[in-house]
Amino acid sequence: RTVYLNGEWLPEADAKVSVFDRGFLFADAIYEVTAVIDGKLIAYPGHAARLRRSLDALGIPMPVGDDELLALHKEIARRNTIQEGLIYLQISRGAQDRDFVFPQDLAPTLVMFTQAKRVLDNPKWKTGLSLQTVPEGRWAQRQIKTVQLLYSSLMKTEAARKGYDDVLFVEDGYITEASSANFHIITTDGTLVTRDLSNALLHGITRGSILDLAQRAGLKAEERSFTVDETRSAAEAFITSASSFVMPVVSLDGHKIGDGTVGPTSRRLLEIYIEDQL
């Protein structure tokens, strides 16, 4: 693969970041993941806008302009002949001798790479996922897309070893989101319920698109917190993310959601999402 590092296109083996980079020592970095289908960037404006919000929240300067950022996304897909897959972008505050206090003039580290992946042909769309609930254990600023992913990674790995596909974080009895996706239910009266935006969860770009599309399709939607019990008695559930689009969830902690198969509303939302993006 050809990767991008601070203005250079390099073979991946030659791309080197300092051991003093604050992304490495302090997880002082933010990231974005954008899907590519047929060479086309999916929901790019939303990802670019959130990237800027994450940087602003941490006071990291944006190292490239808007036009250059878009050009870099197109160029990395082209150089790696990515027809279908993901583009990963990370910006850290930069490198300095290890110190909790950082100066204001560090030069950020910008890294980009691609992952070729059949995003349009996900076998799990047919079967749906089984999730396990775990206590929310991440920091309290989850609206910022930082690379502090250790808790999510530990929990998802442990759950995967037990045969689950992912975890669902629960805080004060209410679901926040999955390890790397937003979580939604369809109630038995056909309403889409998704948690309202706050610092408790990432403001997913796919979540926003799905809310728009659902409303346009005449589906009733509510943005509010909901519990594990409400999820257990929902008709359907699904997660959304840049890499899985609309992914049905068919069981929670071993209990079926609805009849335990992929529901019609989740399937329909996936179809209209793909149609709308292509």
Ligand code: PDD
């Ligand atoms: N994750 N919530 C969390 C915690 C996430 O990490 C993500 C995305 C989402 C969904 O956001 P979006 O629809 O904008 O992708 C929600 C990416 C895909 C990842 O970490 O790979």
